[in-house]
Amino acid sequence: xxxxxxxxxxxxxxxxxxxxxxxxxxxxxxxxxxxxxxxxxxxxxxxxxxxxxxxxxxxxxxxxxxxxxxxxxxxxxxxxxxxxxxxxxxxxxxxxxxxxxxxxxxxxxxxxxxxxxxxxxxxxxxxxxxxxxxxxxxxxxxxxxxxxxxxxxxxxxxxxxxxxxxxxxxxxxxxxxxxxxxxxxxxxxxxxxxxxxxxxxxxxxxxxxxxxxxxxxxxxxxxxxxxxxxxxxxxxxxxxxxxxxxxxxxxxxxxxxxxxxxxxxxxxxxxxxxxxxxxxxxxxxxxxxxxxxxxxxxxxxxxxxxxxxxxxxxxxxxxxxxxxxxxxxx
Amino acid sequence: xxxxxxxxxxxxxxxxxxxxxxxxxxxxxxxxxxxxxxxxxxxxxxxxxxxxxxxxxxxxxxxxxxxxxxxxxxxxxxxxxxxxxxxxxxxxxxxxxxxxxxxxxxxxxxxxxxxxxxxxxxxxxxxxxxxxxxxxxxxxxxxxxxxxxxxxxxxxxxxxxxxxxxxxxxxxxxxxxxxxxxxxxxxxxxxxxxxxxxxxxxxxxxxxxxxxxxxxxxxxxxxxxxxxxxxxxxxxxxxxxxxxxxxxxxxxxxxxxxxxxxxxxxxxxxxxxxxxxxxxxxxxxxxxxxxxxxxxxxxxxxxxxxxxxxxxxxxxxxxxxxxxxxxxxx
Numbered sequence: 001x002x003x004x005x006x007x008x009x010x011x012x013x014x015x016x017x018x019x020x021x022x023x024x025x026x027x028x029x030x031x032x033x034x035x036x037x038x039x040x041x042x043x044x045x046x047x048x049x050x051x052x053x054x055x056x057x058x059x060x061x062x063x064x065x066x067x068x069x070x071x072x073x074x075x076x077x078x079x080x081x082x083x084x085x086x087x088x089x090x091x092x093x094x095x096x097x098x099x100x101x102x103x104x105x106x107x108x109x110x111x112x113x114x115x116x117x118x119x120x121x122x123x124x125x126x127x128x129x130x131x132x133x134x135x136x137x138x139x140x141x142x143x144x145x146x147x148x149x150x151x152x153x154x155x156x157x158x159x160x161x162x163x164x165x166x167x168x169x170x171x172x173x174x175x176x177x178x179x180x181x182x183x184x185x186x187x188x189x190x191x192x193x194x195x196x197x198x199x200x201x202x203x204x205x206x207x208x209x210x211x212x213x214x215x216x217x218x219x220x221x222x223x224x225x226x227x228x229x230x231x232x233x234x235x236x237x238x239x240x241x242x243x244x245x246x247x248x249x250x251x252x253x254x255x256x257x258x259x260x261x262x263x264x265x266x267x268x269x270x271x272x273x274x275x276x277x278x279x280x281x282x283x284x285x286x287x288x289x290x291x292x293x294x295x296x297x298x299x300x301x302x303x304x305x306x307x308x309x310x311x312x313x314x315x316x317x318x319x320x321x322x323x324x325x326x327x328x329x330x
Numbered sequence: 331x332x333x334x335x336x337x338x339x340x341x342x343x344x345x346x347x348x349x350x351x352x353x354x355x356x357x358x359x360x361x362x363x364x365x366x367x368x369x370x371x372x373x374x375x376x377x378x379x380x381x382x383x384x385x386x387x388x389x390x391x392x393x394x395x396x397x398x399x400x401x402x403x404x405x406x407x408x409x410x411x412x413x414x415x416x417x418x419x420x421x422x423x424x425x426x427x428x429x430x431x432x433x434x435x436x437x438x439x440x441x442x443x444x445x446x447x448x449x450x451x452x453x454x455x456x457x458x459x460x461x462x463x464x465x466x467x468x469x470x471x472x473x474x475x476x477x478x479x480x481x482x483x484x485x486x487x488x489x490x491x492x493x494x495x496x497x498x499x500x501x502x503x504x505x506x507x508x509x510x511x512x513x514x515x516x517x518x519x520x521x522x523x524x525x526x527x528x529x530x531x532x533x534x535x536x537x538x539x540x541x542x543x544x545x546x547x548x549x550x551x552x553x554x555x556x557x558x559x560x561x562x563x564x565x566x567x568x569x570x571x572x573x574x575x576x577x578x579x580x581x582x583x584x585x586x587x588x589x590x591x592x593x594x595x596x597x598x599x600x601x602x603x604x605x606x607x608x609x610x611x612x613x614x615x616x617x618x619x620x621x622x623x624x625x626x627x628x629x630x631x632x633x634x635x636x637x638x639x640x641x642x643x644x645x646x647x648x649x650x651x652x653x654x655x656x657x658x659x660x
Contacts, residue, residue, distance in 0.1 A: 134576065143476075144475060144476045145474060145475075145476060146473075146474045146475060146476060146477065146577075147476065147477060148495075148576070148577050149496075150499070150576055152496050152500075155492045155493065155496040158492050159492050159493070162479070162488050162489050162492075163485065163489070165478075165479075165485065166479075166482050166485040169480070170421070170482075245466075246464065246478070246480055247476075
């Protein structure tokens with residue numbers, strides 16, 4: 001099979017590429033060819049037995065989607081996005097990339113499908129976000145709760161979810177939108193996502209560096225590891241989506257944890273010395289964005305469909321130590 | 331004050347124009363000038379004391395919105411739309427008008443606001459629809475229930491709701507989306523909305539003409555009269571929207587009624603002779619669309635904010651007889 005990954009150079013994109021390189025197959029079908037694209041060329045995934053073509057492609061350009069889809073990939077993983085902080089500060093860029101470029105991708109698939117005489121209908125796995133929800137929320141959000149985003153990023157993700165459902169209903173794509181929890185512990189340098197600190201308060205102290213905590217300790221978070229996030233995409237690529245019916249958006253499972261509980265988990269692994277490296281420095285704009293995000297879900301549909309995440313924050317820290325900690329202290 | 335009505339020649343648009351002409355004011359502020367536009371020029375509203383400029387404008391054209399907004403209307407009523415049946419059969423036209431033209435309108439306001447140095451921020455009342463909801467639904471849908479449309483029309487309305495909330499949150503517009511019940515009894519010739527028969531099975535028999543009923547008698551409907559629909563728009567134009575918080579979409583009140591109960595109401599007014607003029611002729615495509623629409627709401631937020639509809643289907647029939655029946659039999 002042939003796959004296309006948009007946003008392959010991003011943190012989750014790279015985790016997904018690495019997992020696919022290691023697995024060599026999706027749902028028992030061997031991967032023959034992978035096209036990996038991002039605004040900067042993604043790295044070659046190490047150890048892949050399939051041909052990986054890595055290229056820098058600007059999805060905001062008019063022709064990009066058409067060219068990528070012309071190869072008729074069987075599975076399209078769409079993780080490319082302007083992150084929450086930037087979509088909030090740059091209104092036009094957020095809509096151009098997160099909404100318009102995605103719609104152009106769907107339209108390119110529609111045209112390719114027409115050219116194929118109706119035979120082409122790829123699986124499309126879209127990276128959505130729990131940022132589609134917004135306060136006021138019940139303590140636990142179930143699968144029937146209102147989508148009411150409080151950021152432009154969340155609005156753009158929610159609009160694409162609607163489009164994806166419509167294009168799927170019409171048989172143009174076989175799509176599914178995965179509402180990712182906040183992904184922690186992120187390796188590498190912080191990006192411009194408002195949620196970056198949730199990772200740096202673990203990653204940086206464990207590497208002996210200071211980290212800034214811009215919100216109150218009571219702030220509650222719905223999270224999963226990068227490893228779990230990559231596994232969501234692979235699982236979604238092989239799933240029988242007929243089981244979903246017309247509702248093609250799934251809230252992914254995760255762990256509900258407060259910042260205070262994060263700090264306690266850090267203490268158990270890194271001791272008092274690590275905890276002392278967290279510097280509290282309130283940032284109202286970040287606190288405002290994060291305050292609107294819900295901290296607990298009953299992700300029943302996703303669990304029933306076999307999506308699996310960690311079950312405690314200690315487990316998430318353990319995954320970080322296994323997968324990424326060495327690189328962080330190197 | 332200056333007002334702009336998009337979709338002024340449509341059925342609800344004309345009712346709204348007539349009501350505004352009769353009232354002469356919105357929320358105690360006199361209307362000085364009204365610009366009434368539609369794809370075909372709307373009629374001059376009878377008896378208006380304000381200047382009414384009626385023009386044919388194609389909102390799908392690039393410049394239309396900019397020109398209309400250049401006059402800085404205080405209130406924009408946006409009722410222009412490709413109806414549900416047509417948006418389902420013509421995919422591109424539905425998105426072009428219902429989504430893209432509306433987004434261009436919001437962008438035109440954004441540019442006009444920038445030109446005004448941030449002073450211009452119109453009230454924008456958008457005609458959304460209960461078609462943003464889709465099965466499976468609980469028996470009664472409350473204000474926190476998931477938006478999950480099953481038609482392209484519903485998707486387009488839901489996407490605009492999200493945009494409207496984001497543009498409102500950012501202070502570009504002061505918007506509110508009214509999710510209209512199915513509006514019955516519609517006067518005049520049937521349009522291409524899938525819901526048209528809900529009106530014709532009352533209107534046509536009362537005028538001595540046959541009407542086709544394409545769905546089962548148990549089909550349940552959430553409905554309000556054209557008079558109530560017009561009143562929703564006027565009420566929304568004068569409302570303090572700060573009370574809504576960030577959630578700018580409101581499900582309007584209405585009456586929950588089955589087709590069988592509609593027929594009984596017809597019998598009470600028109601007798602057995604009228605009922606005999608209903609011809610049952612199943613239409614699967616209409617039945618499929620309508621089956622996905624929910625039939626009962628707890629429209630608590632809207633009621634709390636003072637929106638009022640009829641309380642029985644007999645009352646809806648009475649409103650039809652008072653407002654439109656004479657024209658139908660003429």
